[in-house]
Amino acid sequence: MKNGVKEGTGWAYYGFGGTHELLRLKSRQIEHYRLRHLNHARKLAQKVAALNGHKRFLTAVASKRVKRVDRIIWLGLKQGRGIKGLLRQYLKAAKGLYKLKSFEEEDYLRGLVLWKLGGNRVASIAHCALGLPSITTLRNQVRIPPITLSPRQPTVGEVSKNVHLSFADMKEALKLPPQPSRKRNHHATNYIVGCCREHVHNTPIIFRSEKDVEEVFRCLADGCVHQAGEATIGALGLLSDDHNLYAARGILISGDCKQETGEQHAKVLQTTVDGVNAEKEDTNIRVVSVASDGESRRGVALTHLTFKRELSPESDIYNELSPLPFMDLHVGDDNITADKDYKHIFKRLRNLLLRERGFVVGGTRITPSILKNHLQAEKVSEDHICLILNPDDKQDVKLAYDLLKAVWSLPEVTINVNPGFVKARKALWTFGRSLYHLVIPYISIDLSLGDQLEHLSAATHSAMYLYMTDGKECLSTALYTDIVIMVKNAYFCVAKTKADDPDGLFWLILLRTDRLEELFGNLRTMVGNDANLDLLQVSWRLSSTTEIANILSKYPHWDRPPRQLQLPAVRLDGQPISTASDHLKPRCWDADLSVKKVTLQTSWAVGCRVAEGDIPGAPVEFGKMDESATTSNGAHKYTVLLPHGKPLVDPQCTIEEDKDDTETATAHSSILPTNELAEDDAEVRVEVEDPIADEGESDHGASGTHTAIEQTITVNGKPVLKSRALALWGKYKTRPASTDRLKRVQQVEQYSTRTPLDTTSVAKADT
Known part of the structure; x- marks a missing residue:
């Protein structure tokens, strides 16, 4: 209880x-x-x-x-x-009641690429369909303003201004295309552009009245001035792996009629270099080399520019380069050197292999038929042989690489006991080793900077021996000289990098004109491959191509470059890597490219020994040259550009070109052949683009101190737009162009009296 x-x-x-x-x-x-x-x-x-x-x-x-x-x-x-x-x-x-206004950097860049390449229509579609920024928003993201073209001979001030504009937003980081022969009015300067720089001084190009237009067309009719059928484009390419700095930046646009001598063209190049140097304090940019694709007139100009004197003993790179036996030490102002695009060298070597009369190595002549027999003996497929030996396509870089690789892949020993066959195989193997040493430094991502220089040294010594023993029957003077200039520039640029940035890296693949060709490709994409540009269109769009190149360098998976312009990236054993890395960039390289671990004298000597091991007679020949290396006054008697004791490069003379060695006109990247558009199309394009130009110039804000320029002139008492007046004056001053648009681009007249060499039922001359 x-x-x-x-x-x-x-x-x-x-x-x-x-x-x-x-x-x-x-x-x-x-x-x-x-x-x-x-x-x-x-x-x-x-x-x-x-x-x-x-x-x-x-x-x-x-x-x-x-x-x-x-x-x-x-x-x-x-x-x-x-x-x-x-x-x-x-x-x-x-x-559609809510529109997102927040964008990432990738959205802006994707929109810029579509807008610049496809125009306003594509940008508007991308905005509506993909939600990318609108055109108005994208305009605020443009970082590189249009560059200034040169209506007369280029001046240092014009180039300097373009350098300042191109690198205005890069100060912290820094811590030549087609055009039709029609006249245009440049609103920013009030000049009539479209006349050649060589003779434009013979006519007034200031556009103030109708009489000015009349005088320009009178001079054109009399022949004292010519229409600029081509454009010379100059660009700066920095030796950097930074995607924001990597792309070439245009600094020169100038019309040309191709009547300029090499010495006159050298003055244009010197003006361009002086304009870059004028901004050196602000940009911290030093011009170390001037690259070219091998065009003969520019080659003469580069000789005047870069072979002024021998390297001074007081130079900070003299101790690095002077101990190299047979090295040519000629330089220009500020030790500037010339460079040749290696892809064009490869194409010219392929043309040499396809030459009908063949080439001679060690006294043995190799013709295309002999080369074909040796490839067949190694069980190479018939289809592949026909493809790489096709002489019709001389501009395909991939075909050039495939043929050169097929030659250096031939084994030295063959099962065929025929004495002539064995002798030819030995000659092919020797020549193939030279090709291998020349090509592999630019495509093998496993080679360090020292290894690359060793291969280039071996290629130079091999080419020098072949040129000394077999002469022009093996390598033409122009081709041999360009190979030597290319290798010489690589060594000089490494030496300059060691002096300017001892802890820096050096990318051999950046020594080329490829970045300028990328800009030309983007220009073609903007206007289509069936129409040509004029000077004003180039000046408006060239800065846009730089911005596109920067973006595609940052996001390479967005781009798929043309196959014909690619060289495959390979491992040291020759195995190609994934197609995603076909377009070689600095980011692709795996090996050590630091300059502080490289001794130029060692690399040069190792390459020489490799060449002596590949060619039996080379040690004896090099020994004779070394014994009499200098003259009594201390000058070098033999160098890579003095293989016989006589200079191959002389500013006072032109190198004789072999017609089988030179490439067709379409290979010249910086100056491309152009034509006239149909006159109706030209007028429409002028009227549409001139208002766009006004808007673009106002967006980028010219200095407020400029005097306002009238956009009209008085014709018969009525105000007429200057662009319209020029179009009317030029309407009946040209010959009828072909009614076929593609033939107009090729400068084919409508009533051509020329008989085509090879006509088909698809493409015949207009009648």
Whole structure:
């Protein structure tokens, strides 16, 4: 009784108070479970509602009614929205009631590429269909303003201004295409552009009245001035792996009629270099070399520019280069050197292999038929042989590489016991080793900088021996000289890098004109491959091509370069790597490219020994040259450019070119042949583009101190737009162009009297 009734005892043993307490406890338990059930039910209802919201949002996203959903989610979460808030924003965006204004850098860059390459129409479609920034927004993202063209002979001030504009936004980081022969009015300078720089001084090109236009066309008719059928384009390419600095930046646009001598063209190049140097304090840019594709007139100009004197003993690179036996030490001002594009060298070597009369190595003449027999003996497929020996396509870089690789892959020993066959195989193997040493430094990503220089040294010594023993029958003077100049420039540039940035890296593949050709390719994409540009169009678009090249360098997976311009990236064993890296950039290289680990004298000597091991007679010949290396006055008697004691490069004379060695006109990257557009098309394009030019010039904000330039002149008492007046004056001053658009691009006249060499049923002369 003291402890109460034991729990679980029947009701009959409970008193009144105990029964009441038991009922109260039971009621409390029942209420507890009832309320817990209600709470669970409410929570489940909330969970179901939330789950339904997620399901609705997932279904909405799967409908693909709105682009860039990730940005809606990111912005909603940043604003603290729940799933219902995100769903409401999505539905508003699907109905067009909500437009996302937040973009990432990649969105801006993607929009810029589409806008610059495709124009306003493509940019508008991308904005509506893909949710990319609008054209107005993209205009605010343009970082490189249009560059100034040179209506007369280029001046240092014009080039200096272009350098300043091109690198205006790069100060912290720094811490030639087609054009039709029609006349245009440049609003920014009030000049009539489209006349050649060689003779433009014979006519006034200031556009103030109708008489000015009349005088220009009178001079054109008299022949004292010519229409600029081509454009010379100059660009700066920095030796850097930074994608923001990598692309070439245009600094020179000048019309040309191709009547300029090499000495006159050298003055244009010197003016360009002086313009770059004028901005050296602000940009910290030093011109170390001038690259060319091998065009003969530019070769003479580069000789005048870069073979002024021998390297001074006081130079900071003299100690690095002077110990190299047979090295040519001629330089220009500030030790500037010339360079040749290695891809053009490879194409010219392929043309040498396809030469009908063949070439001679060690007294053995190799013709295309002999080469074909040796390839067949090594079980190379007939289709592949026909492809790489096809003489019709001399500009395909990939075909050039395939043929050169096929030659150096031939084994030295053959099962054929025919003496003539064995002798030819030995000659092919010797020549193939020279080709291997010349090509592999530019495509093998496993080679260090020292290894690359060793291969180039071996290629130079091999070429020097072949030229000394077999002469022009093996390598033409122009081809041999360009190979030597290319290798010499590589050694000089490494020496300059060691002096300027001892802890820096050096990328051999950047010594080329490839970056300028990328700009030309982008220009072609902008205007189409069936139409040509004029000077004003080039000046408006060239800066855009630089911006595109920068973007595609940062996002290379967006781009797929033309196959004909590619060299495959290979491992040291010759195995190609993935196609994603076909377009070789500095980021592709795996080996050590630091200059502080390279000794130029060692690399040069190792390459010489490799060449002596490949060619049996080379040690004796090099020994004779070394014994009489200098003359009595201390001058070098033999160098790579004095293999016979006579200079192959002389500013006072022109190197004789072999007609089988030179490439066709389409190979010249910096000056491309052009033609006239149909006159109606030209007028329409002028009227549409001139307002665009006005808007572009106002966007980039010319200096407020400039005097306002009138956009009209008075003709017969009526105001007429200057662009319209020029179009009317030029309408009947040209010959009828072909009615076929592609033939107009090739400068084919409508009533041509020339008989085509090879006509087909598809493409015949217009009659």
